[in-house]
Amino acid sequence: ELYQAGEKSWGTDESKFNLIIGSRSIPQLKATFDEYTKIAQRDIFSSIDREMSGDLKKGFKTVVQCVYSRPAYFADRLYHSMKGAGTDDDTLIRVVVTRSEIDLVDIKQVFLATYHKTLATMIEGDVSGDYRKLLLAIVGPN
Secondary structure (H helix, E strand, O other): OHHHHOOOOOOOOHHHHHHHHHHOOHHHHHHHHHHHHHHHOOOHHHHHHHHOOHHHHHHHHHHHHHHHOHHHHHHHHHHHHHOOOOOOHHHHHHHHHHHOOOOHHHHHHHHHHHHOOOHHHHHHHHOOHHHHHHHHHHHOOO
16 A cells, blocks of 8 residues: 555555554564565655655654664664754753663664764763763663
């Protein structure tokens, strides 16, 4: 159904994407995305890039990333909140605080494997003062 709504037809039926992605469980979505790759000869992520734009594209890509690996999605958000000049404090605080009792340990492992530095090390190099102490207290040791 996703293939029919996207790659196979002229234009994209976003409502069909919305219906499927919004109503199926994580295991069902993984199976659907795997089957989509076989049929379309490209993964769902690439198809969303090609077929959609704007906030809808960003939203669907976020859902797909979370279906495949929620810790990887949040590790990516954390990395980009501190990468380069300046800090996206809102994202950094939101992810650390909201995931602290859910899957922050998993996020830290993915962060290390992906970016070859610990989350705590990156926080230490990016923020300072009591703000740093508080974040490191939540994140825990390397």
